[in-house]
Amino acid sequence: MEIVVLLAGVVDPKWRLERLALRAGGEQPDETGLPYRLSPFDEAALETALKLRDADPAIRVTAVIPGDAARDPLLRAVMALRPHRVFRFDTAGAPLWDPHAATRLLAAAVDAAAAAGLVLMGREFGDGDDGVLPPLLATARGWTFCGQAHALALADGAIVAHRMRGPREEAIALATPALVSVTNDRSNRLRHPLMKNVVLTRREPIEIVTMPADAGPIALHARSLAVVPPPQRGAGACRMLEGPLDTQIAEMATYLRDWRDGASR
Amino acid sequence: MTRRILALVPLGDPAVSDPCAAIAAAADVAARHGLRAGAMLLGTASDIDTAAAQAAREGAVEIVLATHRASDDPPLVEHLLASFAHLLAEDEDALLLLLPGGAVGEELAARLAARIYAVPLGRCNALALDGHTVTAHRATYGGRAELVVETDAPRCIAVLRRPMETPPAVAAPTVTRVELDIPLPQDVPQPMIQPAAADRPRRVDAARLVVSGGRGMGGPDGFAQLHELAALLDAATGASLPAVDAGWASVSQQVGQSGAFVAPDLYLAVAMSGTPQHLAGIALRSRIAAINSDPEADIFRVAEIGLAAPWQEVLPRLIEKIRDG
CATH class of the missing domain: 3.40.50.1220 (TPP-binding domain)
Structure with missing residues (x-):
């Protein structure tokens, strides 16, 4: 079976964003100089694919990263983990804000990879998506969809997805072709590459596939993008407890008991 | 044509912790634009009347109560999708559709967008209407930045949280009942529900x-x-x-x-x-x-x-x- 993993990459979540804007006269975010890394959800999707390959040698894994050359360091990091194939799907700077346009582009990226039996994505695809793209892509292509799985396993030739859905844990035997969005979990933390593979990939060429010339109509347009301070909350300045630690703990205990008992409502 | 604001409310799935939040959100957006909010509730005969009363309390002026006898318990997203798509198929109005937050509401919003070709706006912090244009404010870059997007598309779907203040209740909403008999997809994989572990943590999204x-x-x-x-x-x-x-x-x-x-x-x-x-x-x-x-x-x-x-x-x-x- 062919597994295609779509990886988005995000601006390093630990990076303190000082400024962010759309490029002048366009809808492309200006991310010049910002460091990229795989998101926890990208990593979960990639590790899940690699685990399935480890479990069944007949499984082939292709990793695809859409974007421009700024994503190439991410590609090398993924290449060092030795999936069967890794390529960048060159989006020529096309913004992904419009989910239908982004879905057409991602579908083309999957088609360029393989006749996939299984497509894996993080539960959110990059900095601009909050979980729309995986179910939209699956439905647009008529694939089985399973959202927010934390583990996939092979059982009697079928792929079984495990996920938490509110109060219940579900196991779903997937009909293929299927698209599964993967969420972070201890069981799918991304492995570390072997140093020899890191060294090898430094010399290897990066494969680039160019997207189709016509990405179709855009129905959703970005008008502004800006760093925003966290919204104001609470009744004002934080009251820091003072005095001996035992006194602080006693005061915190009283405060919490009052909330438990409804006295602070 | 004035855009109608309609909350889509999937009932009967404990995974949706606050399904009627979408109605309060719709009523809040509608009130700020001098419009009336509608709500389309999809459930079973046993839960639909209770939910209808709550829909009026949450500010819905026009309420559609839809049931399907063959629906599973809890309902499969594919069945909700087929039912909502059917209910909206003949609707020619410009629509802003709102769904409740959480995994089910968000999945349903995205998949419905593909089914009825609506523009998915995702999880929004705020929505505004101006003529044909819908403007959405969304958190991006992990909540560090805000993106403002616009569309003139006749159908948009968003997920919006419950507003800070509850909209006024509606005393006498118009209520329409629909009993669906469309065939529901049968080739959907049925989830096997795992037995709950004794030490399973309490739900975080419904706790005080x-x-x-x-x-x-x-x-x-x-x-x-x-x-x-x-x-x-x-x-x-x-x-x-x-x-x-x-x-x-x-x-x-x-x-x-x-x-x-x-x-x-x-x-x-x-x-x-x-x-x-x-x-x-x-x-x-x-x-x-x-x-x-x-x-x-x-x-x-x-x-x-x-x-x-x-x-x-x-x-x-x-x-x-x-x-x-």
């Missing part, structure tokens, strides 16, 4: 008090103490993404931009720095109390009360104090 731990907990031992404290406070235990990544808590406990959205009366944050990504999952109306060894931690900027000390020194004594009453 949440006790939550971050990366600074350093390991599972600290979370065992958090569980103990939570039990004494009748609270749920939450966690940040790094703590879930590390395996100290389950993914269902993850709070934040990419986890559960919680709206407790009080949120106790222990050993967490207070990143925008995490705070985005806590309702603005929730009070925050914080325990952190670093007095400069960002969490103290948003907390109401703070204790600056290592959790290892605080939690055992705090548990003892509360237990001893």
Whole structure:
């Protein structure tokens, strides 16, 4: 079976964003100089694919990263983990804000990879998506969809997805072709590459596939993008407890008991 | 043509913790634009009337109550999708459709967008209408930035949280009942529900008090103490993404931009720095109390009360104090 993993990459979540804007006269975010890394959800999707390959040698894994050359360091990091194939799907700077346009582009990226039996994505695809793209892509292509799985396993030739859905844990035997969005979990933390593979990939060429010339109509347009301070909350300045630690703990205990008992409502 | 604002409300799935939040959100958007909010409820004969009364309390002026005899319990997303798509198929109005937050509502919104070719706006912080144009404000870059997008598309779908203030109730809404008999897709894989573990953590998204731990907990031992404290406070235990990544808590406990959205009366944050990504999952109306060894931690900027000390020194004594009453 062919597994295609779509990886988005995000601006390093630990990076303190000082400024962010759309490029002048366009809808492309200006991310010049910002460091990229795989998101926890990208990593979960990639590790899940690699685990399935480890479990069944007949499984082939292709990793695809859409974007421009700024994503190439991410590609090398993924290449060092030795999936069967890794390529960048060159989006020529096309913004992904419009989910239908982004879905057409991602579908083309999957088609360029393989006749996939299984497509894996993080539960959110990059900095601009909050979980729309995986179910939209699956439905647009008529694939089985399973959202927010934390583990996939092979059982009697079928792929079984495990996920938490509110109060219940579900196991779903997937009909293929299927698209599964993967969420972070201890069981799918991304492995570390072997140093020899890191060294090898430094010399290897990066494969680039160019997207189709016509990405179709855009129905959703970005008008502004800006760093925003966290919204104001609470009744004002934080009251820091003072005095001996035992006194602080006693005061915190009283405060919490009052909330438990409804006295602070 | 005036755009109608319509909440789509899937009933009967415990995974949707606040299905009628979409109605309150629709009523709030409608009131700010001099419009009337509608609600389309999809459920079973046993729950639909109760939900209809709540829909009126949440501000719906026009209510459609739809039932399907063959629906599963809990309903499959594919069946909800087929039913909502059918109900909307003949609707030629310009529509702004709103769904409740959470995994089910968000999946349904995206898949319905593909089915009825609506523009998905995602999880929005605010929506505004101006003529044909819908403007949406969305959190991006893990809650660190805000994106403003616009569309003139006749059909848009968004997920919007419950507003801070409850809209006024509607005394006499118009109610239409629809009994669906469309064939539901049968080739859908049925989830096997796993037996609930005895020690499964309490749901974090419906709790009145949440006790939550971050990366600074350093390991599972600290979370065992958090569980103990939570039990004494009748609270749920939450966690940040790094703590879930590390395996100290389950993914269902993850709070934040990419986890559960919680709206407790009080949120106790222990050993967490207070990143925008995490705070985005806590309702603005929730009070925050914080325990952190670093007095400069960002969490103290948003907390109401703070204790600056290592959790290892605080939690055992705090548990003892509360237990001893």
